[in-house]
Amino acid sequence: MQRILVVGAGAMGSQIAMVCALAGYDTTVTDVADEALDRATSQLHARLDRDVAKGRRTREDVDAAFARLTFSTDVDAAAAAADLVIEAALEKLEVKREVFARLDKISPAHTILTTNSSAIMSSQLADATGRADRVANMHFFNPALVMRCVEVVGSSATSDATMEAVTELARSLGKEPVVLHKEIPGFVANRILGAVRDEAIFLLENGIATVEDIDTACRTALGYPMGPFELMDLTGIEIGYHAKLARHAVSGDPRDLPSRTVTELVERGDLGRKTGKGFYTYDESGDRT
Ligand SMILES: NC(=O)c1ccc[n+]([C@@H]2O[C@H](COP(=O)([O-])OP(=O)(O)OC[C@H]3O[C@@H](n4cnc5c(N)ncnc54)[C@H](O)[C@@H]3O)[C@@H](O)[C@H]2O)c1
Numbered sequence: 001m002q003r004i005l006v007v008g009a010g011a012m013g014s015q016i017a018m019v020c021a022l023a024g025y026d027t028t029v030t031d032v033a034d035e036a037l038d039r040a041t042s043q044l045h046a047r048l049d050r051d052v053a054k055g056r057r058t059r060e061d062v063d064a065a066f067a068r069l070t071f072s073t074d075v076d077a078a079a080a081a082a083d084l085v086i087e088a089a090l091e092k093l094e095v096k097r098e099v100f101a102r103l104d105k106i107s108p109a110h111t112i113l114t115t116n117s118s119a120i121m122s123s124q125l126a127d128a129t130g131r132a133d134r135v136a137n138m139h140f141f142n143p144a145l146v147m148r149c150v151e152v153v154g155s156s157a158t159s160d161a162t163m164e165a166v167t168e169l170a171r172s173l174g175k176e177p178v179v180l181h182k183e184i185p186g187f188v189a190n191r192i193l194g195a196v197r198d199e200a201i202f203l204l205e206n207g208i209a210t211v212e213d214i215d216t217a218c219r220t221a222l223g224y225p226m227g228p229f230e231l232m233d234l235t236g237i238e239i240g241y242h243a244k245l246a247r248h249a250v251s252g253d254p255r256d257l258p259s260r261t262v263t264e265l266v267e268r269g270d271l272g273r274k275t276g277k278g279f280y281t282y283d284e285s286g287d288r289t
Helices: 011-022 034-053 057-067 077-080 093-106 160-172 190-207 209-218 228-235 235-253 260-267
Strands: 003-007 025-031 069-071 085-088 114-115 135-140 147-154 176-179
Touching: 003 077, 011 034, 011 069, 011 085, 011 135, 011 228, 025 034, 034 057, 034 069, 034 190, 057 069, 069 077, 069 114, 077 085, 077 093, 077 135, 085 093, 085 135, 085 160, 093 114, 114 160, 135 176, 147 160, 160 176, 190 228, 190 260, 209 228, 228 235, 235 260
Parallel strands: 003 025, 003 085, 025 069, 085 114, 114 135, 147 176
Antiparallel strands: 135 147
């Protein structure tokens, strides 16, 4: 495996592409929007410059990685040369199916097609291609430059050789692959995170403890770097809300619906740090008040 294509240069795709380039792969990251590529370029330079200034990486390594990294809107040219594709485009099934069908048409026969989604499983994309045995999920965590976990998940049609190749690639990127033996929406880490959130909300809604005390217990008793309410405020309360609605649309299970508390916050537009109010309130410099 030498050449990697990352489709989508947003928050995830840009950093995944950088991870690949830093590990020595010739990498192209594509997007439909020029602005997304410009933003990715400037954000990656700023971030990697900071790493160099703090002594986390050498200037030579960073310059060599940027020399291996191409930003482009021409997905066809990049797909024609890719050994493996990581799709990190918009979280919409129709968009991903279109991308996979196109990649299938243009990529060489040996090319493995993966998606970074955790909600959309590769079985929902495989039949848009003629290579279901070479389609899988390769799920990175945000921020991809920092987080070490990569979940590797195949559908029932994914071959062992594909699973091994994707797992090996994750390892060569300096990540710690977690291999699932079966598909399940949300995979492992996000399901566990969801269960902790559900329990935290249950304790809150039943008047057992305050937001602050539930977060404190998670930090001081369980060693979590931040409590579930602090984390929801940081990532945006609407993200979990939409993930729950998507899961409910598939399962029909009422337990998968968003909680009353989260629904009220989303309807009020109190989405966490980015709006200055969520489970906590924040002043203009982002400090908790
Ligand atoms: N943000 C997270 O925390 C996170 C974590 C793990 C996985 N993911 C998954 O990664 C994927 C990307 O998420 P993100 O947060 O980077 O989104 P984002 O909105 O930041 O970026 C998506 C990018 O895809 C581009 N795009 C849209 N349609 C495209 C197409 N047809 N071809 C190429 N590019 C296209 C958009 O212009 C945009 O730049 C999603 O599937 C998401 O579920 C996100």
